[in-house]
Amino acid sequence: MTRPTGGPRSGFTSPPSRADFNTRVWQIVEQIPRGRVATYGQIGAMVKRPAGTGVRHYHAARARWVGQAMANCPPGLPWQRVVNSQGRISVRPGSDSHVLQRTLLEREGIEFDARGRIDLARYGWENSPRRR
DNA sequence: GAGATGACGTCCA
DNA sequence: ATGGACGCCATCT
Numbered sequence: 001m002t003r004p005t006g007g008p009r010s011g012f013t014s015p016p017s018r019a020d021f022n023t024r025v026w027q028i029v030e031q032i033p034r035g036r037v038a039t040y041g042q043i044g045a046m047v048k049r050p051a052g053t054g055v056r057h058y059h060a061a062r063a064r065w066v067g068q069a070m071a072n073c074p075p076g077l078p079w080q081r082v083v084n085s086q087g088r089i090s091v092r093p094g095s096d097s098h099v100l101q102r103t104l105l106e107r108e109g110i111e112f113d114a115r116g117r118i119d120l121a122r123y124g125w126e127n128s129p130r131r132r
Numbered sequence: 133g134a135g136a137t138g139a140c141g142t143c144c145a
Numbered sequence: 146a147t148g149g150a151c152g153c154c155a156t157c158t
Contacts, residue, residue: 012138013154040140053153060152063140068155070139082139090139097139136158144150 013061014068016050024048025069032081035108037118038125039085040066080104081125087118 015021024047032038044062049055066082067090073079080101084090091098102112110123121127 010154011140011150011152013152016153018155041142044140057153060141063142064138064152065140067139073139079139084139085141092139101139134158137156138154140152142151145148 012064013057015065016052018068021047021050021065022069022072025066026074026077029070029073029077029079029082032078032125034078035110035123036125036127037081037083037087037105037110037120037123039083039087039120040064040070040090041085042125043082081108083118087120087123088116 025043028043028046029038041063044066047062047066049058049062063085070079070082089098089101091101102116105118106112110118112118
Protein backbone atom coordinates (compact mmCIF):
# COMPACT_ATOMS: atom_id res chain seq x y z
CA MET A 1 0.00 0.00 0.00
CA THR A 2 1.03 3.59 0.40
CA ARG A 3 2.14 3.61 -3.18
CA PRO A 4 4.08 6.87 -3.55
CA THR A 5 2.59 7.26 -6.99
CA GLY A 6 5.07 9.92 -7.80
CA GLY A 7 2.58 12.75 -7.68
CA PRO A 8 4.43 15.22 -5.45
CA ARG A 9 1.63 17.54 -4.61
CA SER A 10 -1.25 16.02 -6.49
CA GLY A 11 -3.86 18.22 -4.94
CA PHE A 12 -6.33 16.62 -7.27
CA THR A 13 -7.27 13.10 -6.32
CA SER A 14 -10.37 11.01 -6.52
CA PRO A 15 -12.30 8.54 -4.37
CA PRO A 16 -11.71 4.78 -4.64
CA SER A 17 -15.11 4.45 -6.23
CA ARG A 18 -15.92 7.75 -7.79
CA ALA A 19 -19.38 6.79 -9.00
CA ASP A 20 -20.37 5.60 -5.55
CA PHE A 21 -19.01 8.67 -3.85
CA ASN A 22 -20.77 10.95 -6.30
CA THR A 23 -24.04 9.18 -5.66
CA ARG A 24 -23.71 9.77 -1.94
CA VAL A 25 -23.02 13.43 -2.55
CA TRP A 26 -26.00 13.83 -4.82
CA GLN A 27 -28.29 12.20 -2.28
CA ILE A 28 -27.27 14.84 0.22
CA VAL A 29 -27.52 17.75 -2.19
CA GLU A 30 -31.00 16.59 -2.98
CA GLN A 31 -31.98 17.37 0.60
CA ILE A 32 -30.80 20.94 0.76
CA PRO A 33 -33.97 22.98 1.23
CA ARG A 34 -34.91 25.86 -0.99
CA GLY A 35 -33.51 29.17 0.17
CA ARG A 36 -30.52 27.59 1.90
CA VAL A 37 -27.01 26.69 0.85
CA ALA A 38 -24.48 24.08 1.92
CA THR A 39 -20.71 24.15 1.47
CA TYR A 40 -18.55 21.56 -0.25
CA GLY A 41 -16.77 20.86 2.98
CA GLN A 42 -20.02 20.55 4.88
CA ILE A 43 -21.34 18.00 2.44
CA GLY A 44 -18.04 16.15 2.42
CA ALA A 45 -18.23 15.87 6.18
CA MET A 46 -21.60 14.16 5.78
CA VAL A 47 -20.34 11.51 3.40
CA LYS A 48 -18.91 8.50 5.17
CA ARG A 49 -15.25 7.96 4.52
CA PRO A 50 -14.79 5.29 1.83
CA ALA A 51 -13.01 2.19 3.11
CA GLY A 52 -9.38 2.24 2.18
CA THR A 53 -9.20 5.99 2.20
CA GLY A 54 -6.78 7.40 4.73
CA VAL A 55 -8.45 9.50 7.39
CA ARG A 56 -5.97 12.25 6.83
CA HIS A 57 -6.24 12.31 3.09
CA TYR A 58 -10.00 12.09 3.17
CA HIS A 59 -10.21 15.13 5.37
CA ALA A 60 -8.04 17.08 2.96
CA ALA A 61 -9.64 15.90 -0.27
CA ARG A 62 -13.33 15.34 0.33
CA ALA A 63 -14.35 18.92 -0.27
CA ARG A 64 -12.74 18.82 -3.68
CA TRP A 65 -14.26 15.42 -4.35
CA VAL A 66 -17.65 16.96 -3.68
CA GLY A 67 -16.78 19.60 -6.22
CA GLN A 68 -15.96 16.90 -8.74
CA ALA A 69 -19.26 15.23 -8.03
CA MET A 70 -21.08 18.50 -8.59
CA ALA A 71 -19.30 19.00 -11.87
CA ASN A 72 -21.15 15.89 -13.01
CA CYS A 73 -24.39 16.58 -11.23
CA PRO A 74 -27.39 14.88 -12.83
CA PRO A 75 -30.33 17.09 -13.81
CA GLY A 76 -33.11 17.70 -11.35
CA LEU A 77 -30.92 18.40 -8.33
CA PRO A 78 -30.58 21.79 -6.59
CA TRP A 79 -26.91 22.03 -7.60
CA GLN A 80 -27.02 25.79 -7.21
CA ARG A 81 -27.29 25.44 -3.44
CA VAL A 82 -23.72 24.29 -3.07
CA VAL A 83 -21.13 27.02 -2.51
CA ASN A 84 -17.64 27.20 -1.04
CA SER A 85 -16.67 27.80 2.56
CA GLN A 86 -16.52 31.53 1.97
CA GLY A 87 -20.12 31.59 0.92
CA ARG A 88 -19.13 32.33 -2.64
CA ILE A 89 -19.96 30.66 -5.92
CA SER A 90 -17.09 28.47 -7.00
CA VAL A 91 -17.87 28.09 -10.67
CA ARG A 92 -15.56 30.15 -12.84
CA PRO A 93 -16.68 33.79 -12.64
CA GLY A 94 -18.05 35.06 -15.89
CA SER A 95 -19.23 31.64 -17.01
CA ASP A 96 -22.87 31.09 -17.85
CA SER A 97 -23.12 28.61 -15.00
CA HIS A 98 -21.89 31.19 -12.54
CA VAL A 99 -24.48 33.70 -13.62
CA LEU A 100 -27.18 31.07 -13.64
CA GLN A 101 -26.29 29.86 -10.16
CA ARG A 102 -26.51 33.32 -8.72
CA THR A 103 -29.75 33.99 -10.49
CA LEU A 104 -31.32 30.80 -9.23
CA LEU A 105 -30.23 31.48 -5.66
CA GLU A 106 -31.49 35.04 -5.69
CA ARG A 107 -34.76 33.70 -7.01
CA GLU A 108 -34.91 31.60 -3.83
CA GLY A 109 -34.52 34.71 -1.74
CA ILE A 110 -30.83 34.38 -1.01
CA GLU A 111 -28.90 37.63 -0.91
CA PHE A 112 -25.36 38.35 -2.02
CA ASP A 113 -23.27 41.16 -0.55
CA ALA A 114 -21.27 43.64 -2.59
CA ARG A 115 -18.42 41.14 -2.88
CA GLY A 116 -20.67 38.37 -4.11
CA ARG A 117 -20.77 36.58 -0.79
CA ILE A 118 -23.64 34.79 0.89
CA ASP A 119 -23.97 35.08 4.66
CA LEU A 120 -23.74 31.45 5.71
CA ALA A 121 -24.92 32.32 9.21
CA ARG A 122 -28.21 33.32 7.64
CA TYR A 123 -28.58 31.02 4.68
CA GLY A 124 -26.45 28.07 5.68
CA TRP A 125 -28.26 24.74 5.70
CA GLU A 126 -29.05 23.54 9.20
CA ASN A 127 -27.75 26.72 10.69
CA SER A 128 -29.70 28.78 13.18
CA PRO A 129 -31.21 31.44 10.93
CA ARG A 130 -32.25 33.65 13.83
CA ARG A 131 -30.41 36.85 14.64
CA ARG A 132 -27.78 38.47 12.53
C1' DG B 133 0.51 9.14 -25.81
C1' DA B 134 1.42 13.76 -23.75
C1' DG B 135 -0.25 18.04 -21.90
C1' DA B 136 -3.81 20.96 -19.97
C1' DT B 137 -7.46 21.37 -16.87
C1' DG B 138 -10.46 20.82 -13.02
C1' DA B 139 -17.80 23.56 -8.66
C1' DC B 140 -12.13 22.96 -2.20
C1' DG B 141 -10.42 23.83 2.43
C1' DT B 142 -6.96 24.77 5.75
C1' DC B 143 -2.59 26.68 7.31
C1' DC B 144 1.09 30.00 7.36
C1' DA B 145 3.74 34.35 5.99
C1' DA C 146 -7.36 40.70 4.81
C1' DT C 147 -4.72 38.55 0.96
C1' DG C 148 -1.72 35.29 -1.44
C1' DG C 149 0.57 30.89 -2.00
C1' DA C 150 1.52 26.11 -0.91
C1' DC C 151 -0.18 21.53 -0.07
C1' DG C 152 -3.14 17.14 -0.29
C1' DC C 153 -3.38 8.79 -2.87
C1' DC C 154 -5.77 11.80 -9.84
C1' DA C 155 -9.02 11.12 -13.91
C1' DT C 156 -10.65 12.68 -18.07
C1' DC C 157 -10.74 15.20 -22.39
C1' DT C 158 -8.15 17.30 -26.48
